Amino acid sequence: MPLSALLTATPSPGSGSSLDEAAEQAGNAASWVEENWSTWLSTGLRIMLIAAVAIMLRIAVRRALTKLIERMNRSAQAVEGTALGGLLVNAERRRQRSEAIGSVLRSVASFLILGTAVLMILGAFQINLAPLLASAGVAGVAIGFGARNLVTDFLSGVFMILEDQYGVGDSIDAGIASGEVIEVGLRVTKLRGAEGEIWYVRNGEVKRIGNLSQGWSTAGVDVTLHLTEDLDRVRSVITDAAAAMAKEDPWNERLWGPVEVLGLDTVQLDSMTVRVAAKTMPGKAVGVERELRWRIKQALDEAGIRMAGVPAQAEEEPSADPSAAVAAPSAFASATSPQTLATNPIIPPPNRGK
Numbered sequence: 001m002p003l004s005a006l007l008t009a010t011p012s013p014g015s016g017s018s019l020d021e022a023a024e025q026a027g028n029a030a031s032w033v034e035e036n037w038s039t040w041l042s043t044g045l046r047i048m049l050i051a052a053v054a055i056m057l058r059i060a061v062r063r064a065l066t067k068l069i070e071r072m073n074r075s076a077q078a079v080e081g082t083a084l085g086g087l088l089v090n091a092e093r094r095r096q097r098s099e100a101i102g103s104v105l106r107s108v109a110s111f112l113i114l115g116t117a118v119l120m121i122l123g124a125f126q127i128n129l130a131p132l133l134a135s136a137g138v139a140g141v142a143i144g145f146g147a148r149n150l151v152t153d154f155l156s157g158v159f160m161i162l163e164d165q166y167g168v169g170d171s172i173d174a175g176i177a178s179g180e181v182i183e184v185g186l187r188v189t190k191l192r193g194a195e196g197e198i199w200y201v202r203n204g205e206v207k208r209i210g211n212l213s214q215g216w217s218t219a220g221v222d223v224t225l226h227l228t229e230d231l232d233r234v235r236s237v238i239t240d241a242a243a244a245m246a247k248e249d250p251w252n253e254r255l256w257g258p259v260e261v262l263g264l265d266t267v268q269l270d271s272m273t274v275r276v277a278a279k280t281m282p283g284k285a286v287g288v289e290r291e292l293r294w295r296i297k298q299a300l301d302e303a304g305i306r307m308a309g310v311p312a313q314a315e316e317e318p319s320a321d322p323s324a325a326v327a328a329p330s331a332f333a334s335a336t337s338p339q340t341l342a343t344n345p346i347i348p349p350p351n352r353g354k
Contacts, residue, residue, distance in 0.1 A: 043124055043125070046124050047121050047124055050117050050120050050121055050124070051117060051121070053117075054113050054114060054116070054117035057113050058109065058110055058113045058114065061106075061109045061113070062106050062109065062110070065102050065105050065106050065109070066102065068102070069098045069099060069101075069102040094167075097161055097164065097167055097184065100157075100161050100184065100185070100186060101161055101162065103186075104158055104161075104186070149202075149204060150187070152204035153186075153187040153188070153202050153203045153204040153205075154186055154187055154203075155204075156203040156204045156206065157184075157185060157186035157187055157188075157189075157203040158186060160184070160189075160203060160206075160209075161184065161186070165209050165211065166181055166184070166189075166209060166211050166213075166214075167181060167184060168181055168182065168183065168184060169181065169213065170211055170212070170213040170214070171211075171212040171213050171283055172191070172209055172210060172211050172212065172213075173209070173210035173212070174189075174191070174201055174206050174208075174209055174210075175206065175207055175208050176201060176205060176206070177191050177193070177199035177201050178191070178193070178194075178210075179191035179192045179193040179194065179197075179199060180192045182198070185203075186203070187202065187203060188200050188201065188202055188203065189201045189203060189206070212282070212283060213282040213283045214282060215282060216256055216279045216280065216281070216282060217279070217280045217281070217282050217283065217284065217285035218277055218278070218279060218280070218285060219277065219278050219279075219280050219285040219286075219288040219289045219292065220275065220276070220277045220289065221275075221276040221277070221289055221292050221293055221296065222265060222273050222274070222275060222276075223238070223273065223274045223275075223276060223296055223300075223307070224271050224272070224273045224274075224307060224308040225271065225272055225273075225274060225300075225305065225306065225307055225308060226270075226271065226272075226306040226307065226308055227267075227268075227269070227270055227271055227272055229272075229305050229306060231264070231274075233303070233305065234274060234300075234305060235261045235274075237299050237300060237303045237305060238259075238261055238274070238276060238296055238299065238300075239259070239261060240299065241295045241296055241298070241299035242258070242259030242276070242278070242292065242295070242296075243258075243259075244295070245259070245291065245292065245295050246258065246259065251288065251291065253281065254280050254281045254284045254287070254288055255278055255279070255280055255281075255288065256278075256279040256280060256281060257278060257279040258278070259276060259277075259278040259292065260276070260277055260278065261274060261275075261276055262275040262276065262277055263275060270308070271308035272308075276292065276296070278292070
């Protein structure tokens with residue numbers, strides 16, 4: 001016999017009340033579900049809509065930033081190796097700078113979009129966000145205070161990259177270290193020193209930056225000449241040598257202006273210094289100075305212009321003094337002088353006893 005039939009055939013004393021309570025609870029539950037199903041449906045659809053919009057917006061923003069970075073890299077590669085590329089930053093610098101900026105922008109965009117979506121979803125569940133936001137604010141302040149050096153390094157790196165203060169390949173003086181930039185990060189900048197050492201400089205520790213590779217550089221040469229040389233002739237010889245240098249490769253690209261003879265820098269008792277200067281491509285001043293010294297020295301030697309410390313070759317040596325071979329008068333030249341008599345040997349007197 002089935003169990004339902006047994007229960008119906010043998011009713012217990014309290015079975016009627018329990019069934020009534022169960023039926024009442026089921027009816028209340030059904031009525032509660034009937035009353036709130038629309039709210040549940042609207043809340044679920046709202047959450048799904050918020051999540052879908054957040055995900056789509058995040059994907060769209062990240063793709064837009066990626067395309068922007070690729071466009072920046074393509075523009076840098078297009079001018080690399082040309083004359084214009086020498087005036088602009090190199091491709092590696094542009095690539096690292098664009099990637100760093102893109103990484104920061106993508107992270108910030110993802111944080112803002114997903115964070116806003118999470119808060120909206122919590123609000124859809126009728127959760128009070130005031131205590132949560134207050135707790136998050138206090139936690140953020142505590143973390144920021146404990147990791148203030150890390151935050152300082154990160155923010156300094158972001159502004160250095162956004163402002164393009166320096167990049168890969170630049171020669172900079174950061175105060176605590178100097179050298180060529182080989183990598184730029186959001187927290188640490190890597191420099192290679194003059195002797196090959198690598199410096200890891202925290203961006204938050206950098207108080208000043210001297211960039212030797214931006215704008216233009218100045219090549220200065222001091223030419224020290226003999227005091228009796230003709231200045232007009234010296235100016236003409238130096239100008240001709242510099243003009244010939246400016247027409248040859250690769251100096252015609254490295255020189256950004258004519259070589260100028262600025263004039264006398266110092267005048268001393270036996271020498272004078274002529275100052276020569278020229279604007280050059282950034283970072284190429286040392287090479288231009290060496291080549292300019294080489295050519296100026298050759299031109300001065302061909303023109304017969306003496307530099308300081310070089311004796312005159314055409315000047316005749318002074319004739320010898322004829323009186324230098326004549327001996328000085330002496331008192332011993334006279335046989336009757338007292339000096340001569342004093343040197344004569346003493347002759348003993350003759351023996352008179354014989």
